[in-house]
Structure formats: C-alpha cells, structure tokens
C-alpha cells in the first residue's frame with residue numbers, strides 16, 4: 001500500500017508543529033490528597049517535520065498517547081522522547097487540558113463538596129525539556145471604586161485567575177488555587193447555605209479588589225514560592241456593569 005506521508009517534499013518548507021488536536025482520553029493525574037485522580041484529558045500532540053518529508057504519521061500519536069499511564073512531568077518527558085523517536089523528528093510538543101477536582105468546605109457550615117478547576121500541562125522537548133503547568137481559578141472580585149463612591153453596595157462579579165508556572169520541583173494545583181483565592185475578594189464555592197452566603201457577601205465587601213490588585217497579590221505570593229522559577233498571571237473580571245471584561249496581566253522575567 002502506498003505510503004504518501006513518506007514521499008519527498010520539494011518545497012523546502014519545514015513545519016514547526018504537525019500532529020493531532022483535541023484528542024480525548026481518560027488519564028490519571030497526581031493528586032495531593034489521594035495520590036492520583038482519574039479525569040478526562042483533551043490532548044494536542046505534535047512534532048516538527050523536516051522540509052523534505054510530505055507528512056507525519058498521525059496514527060502513531062494515538063498509539064503513543066494510548067500507552068500513557070499516570071501523567072506527571074517525568075513521564076511526559078518520556079512520552080515526548082517516544083514521539084521524537086517514533087516519528088523520526090527533532091522536537092515534540094504536547095498540551096494536556098483537564099478538569100481537576102478539589103474538595104472544598106463551605107466557609108461557615110463546613111460542608112464538604114467538590115469543585116472543578118481547569119488545568120493544563122504544556123510541554124516541549126527539543127535540545128531541552130520545558131514543562132509548564134496552568135490553572136484557571138474562579139474567584140469573586142468586588143470593585144474598590146464602586147464601593148468608595150456609592151452610598152451602599154458595590155458591583156462585584158466572578159473573575160478568573162489564570163496562573164502559568166515553570167517549576168523546579170513539584171507545585172501542587174491546590175497551592176496555586178489557594179494563592180488565587182487569597183488574592184481575590186472571596187473564593188467561590190459549589191455549596192453554600194444561607195449562613196455561608198452571608199459570610200462571603202460580607203467577606204467580599206471587606207476585601208475590594210481591582211483586577212490589578214489580584215494580579216499583584218498573586219505575583220507577590222508566587223515570588224515567595226521557591227519551587228517556581230517563572231510565572232505569568234492573567235486576571236479577567238467579567239464585569240457585572242459592562243458587556244465586556246476588565247483584565248490585568250503580568251509575568252516574571254526569566255532570571
């Protein structure tokens with residue numbers, strides 16, 4: 001059977017990434033409390049393609065991903081090495097998006113429930129291995145300006161804190177969630193009784209935060225986290241008084 005992918009290409013254009021996108025499969029990730037947590041991943045996987053080869057062998061990505069067991073920085077590097085070898089390439093890339101579930105206690109009634117946090121691992125292997133972990137944490141922001149100029153009340157809304165880190169050691173997802181929540185007007189919770197709702201309404205009012213405040217508070221805490229050598233922070237507040245968001249972004253320059 002003819003192997004079109006193997007044909008020579010003469011246009012002299014190398015491709016940085018060729019592969020598969022949005023491949024879904026069950027995975028198991030590290031979990032601080034229970035050692036591992038089963039979830040569903042959406043995976044992009046790619047390799048570089050030399051200028052003189054017509055196409056990559058897409059089926060091999062699925063073969064390699066299907067052999068994956070628990071996802072951790074160590075075994076992601078092995079998977080990328082496997083992709084480089086099996087697809088005869090110089091570099092490999094993988095992005096793994098997944099929902100991670102964290103136990104939360106309601107603030108006053110202390111009732112336990114599970115909340116989901118969108119996370120992703122993004123890894124590249126060429127001469128070196130680069131691994132980034134990202135979390136998107138939903139929080140509440142209450143506007144300091146609205147509070148200061150109003151007789152009563154202040155506009156407040158859900159916001160999302162996106163933290164991306166380059167780690168030199170294991171940083172737990174739970175620790176990044178805690179940093180985001182401590183930096184905002186209040187965390188959000190899956191389960192709230194009226195006593196809890198009263199508490200977070202007042203807690204938010206006592207902790208007004210611009211998006212700029214949240215970004216700076218998160219950056220301050222990440223600076224103090226020794227296992228983080230680089231980070232970026234993006235805070236987007238879905239403003240309740242506008243049909244657009246407010247946002248703030250910062251990142252640490254690599255030393």
Ligand SMILES: Nc1nc2c(ncn2[C@@H]2O[C@H](COP(=O)(O)OP(=O)(O)OP(=O)(O)O)[C@@H](O)[C@H]2O)c(=O)[nH]1
Pocket residue numbers: 003005054055056057058059060
């Ligand atoms: N490179 C490339 N492959 C594609 C494209 N569209 C479909 N294919 C894939 O071609 C694949 C089959 O090619 P290979 O993966 O090389 O399959 P194979 O040659 O039988 O398997 P190997 O012996 O491992 O190379 C199918 O899985 C399709 O997904 C495309 O745009 N580019």
